[in-house]
Amino acid sequence: GQQVMQIPQYQHVQEGEDFTTYCNSSTTLSNIQWYKQRPGGHPVFLIQLVKSGEVKKQKRLTFQFGEAKKNSSLHITATQTTDVGTYFCAEPQGGSEKLVFGKGMKLTVNP
Amino acid sequence: DAGVTQSPTHLIKTRGQHVTLRCSPISGHKSVSWYQQVLGQGPQFIFQYYEKEERGRGNFPDRFSARQFPNYSSELNVNALLLGDSALYLCASSLWPTVGPQHFGDGTRLSIL
Numbered sequence: 514g515q516q517v518m519q520i521p522q523y524q525h526v527q528e529g530e531d532f533t534t535y536c537n538s539s540t541t542l543s544n545i546q547w548y549k550q551r552p553g554g555h556p557v558f559l560i561q562l563v564k565s566g567e568v569k570k571q572k573r574l575t576f577q578f579g580e581a582k583k584n585s586s587l588h589i590t591a592t593q594t595t596d597v598g599t600y601f602c603a604e605p606q607g608g609s610e611k612l613v614f615g616k617g618m619k620l621t622v623n624p
Numbered sequence: 625d626a627g628v629t630q631s632p633t634h635l636i637k638t639r640g641q642h643v644t645l646r647c648s649p650i651s652g653h654k655s656v657s658w659y660q661q662v663l664g665q666g667p668q669f670i671f672q673y674y675e676k677e678e679r680g681r682g683n684f685p686d687r688f689s690a691r692q693f694p695n696y697s698s699e700l701n702v703n704a705l706l707l708g709d710s711a712l713y714l715c716a717s718s719l720w721p722t723v724g725p726q727h728f729g730d731g732t733r734l735s736i737l
Contacts, residue, residue, distance in 0.1 A: 546725065553727040555714060556667060601666050605723040610680035612657070612723055614666030 517545075517604050519615035527623050533588045534618040536602035543605055545585045546612070547576060551598040559600075563583050574615050626651070628717050628729035637705050637734045645700045645732045649717030655679075656698040658690055659714040667714055673698055674721035709731060710736045 517536045526532050536545065544563045548556040560569055562578035562585060569576045573596075575588040589596055599617040606613045626661035629648045637643055649656050655674040659667035672680040673692035692698045696717075702709060712733050 544723070546723075548726075555730050556726075558725040558727065561725060592719050601665075610655075610657075610672045610674075611669045611682060612726060613669065614659075617666050623638060 516613055517601075517602050519602060519618050521618060522616060523619050523621075525621045525623065528592060528594060529586065530592050531590050532592060532620075533586055534600060534620075536585045537616055538583050538588075538597075538604060540583065542582050545578060546603045547585070547587055548601045548603060548614075550601065550617070552555075554598075556580040556601060586619050592622050594624050596620060597622050628714050628715055628727055630713075630729040630732050632731045633730065634734060634735075636737060638737050639705055639707060641705050642701065642703045643705060643734060645702075645713050645715075645734075646697065646731060647700070647715030647717075648697045649715075650727055653717035653719055653727070654696050655718045655721045656692055656696065657716045657718070658698070658700045659716065659728075660684075661731070663711075663715055670700070672721065679721045697699040705736050707736050710734060 520535050522620050546561045547559040549559055550556045560576045565582050566580045567578040573590045577586045599619045601603045601617045603612050631634045631646045657672040661667045669682040670684050671690045676692045687703045690700045696702040714728050714731045716728045718726050719726050
């Protein structure tokens with residue numbers, strides 16, 4: 514079945530730096546969701562993107578859905594230690610109720 | 625309002641045993657999904673239930689089963705446990721059966737010896 518590919522899998526940044534992580538699919542998506550999981554915690558819903566080219570912002574986080582609805586990006590501005598965790602994108606499979614998660618992008622921040 | 629609650633938080637079993645994990649959704653949520661998360665991987669979909677009916681099933685063997693009760697709480701059962709079943713089992717609830725934001729519980733950490 515389809516699976517979203519996340520790149521990079523690991524990212525280590527200095528506090529204050531910007532960075533971007535990407536999520537790519539081989540098929541056109543109806544929507545894409547992003548979750549954050551802190552170490553030892555559970556995934557927490559961040560955002561859902563539905564429209565082609567959609568851009569949504571949450572404070573220092575900017576989420577974008579590609580024009581072809583096959584990829585998405587998460588950009589974090591001025592990274593803080595509170596941003597540490599693993600970020601997952603997730604896509605519905607085949608229009609069903611099944612949500613397929615990527616392997617995640619683990620972010621560590623050097624203070 | 626309380627979030628999604630799962631019990632127990634930790635569990636240790638031996639190979640061949642069976643286990644029952646429990647989940648109470650957010651009040652008003654009628655859809656419950658179960659996921660397995662192995663260390664270093666993303667959550668893998670196991671089941672989704674809505675209004676007591678199975679609405680989706682992932683690629684897991686028949687040893688895995690689940691059900692949803694009239695109060696929308698749910699149980700996940702795993703029989704004939706294998707070492708590879710060691711994982712964090714997450715329950716998520718949502719308002720609708722069609723895919724939307726999933727609200728996860730803290731999970732049950734299952735260890736198989």
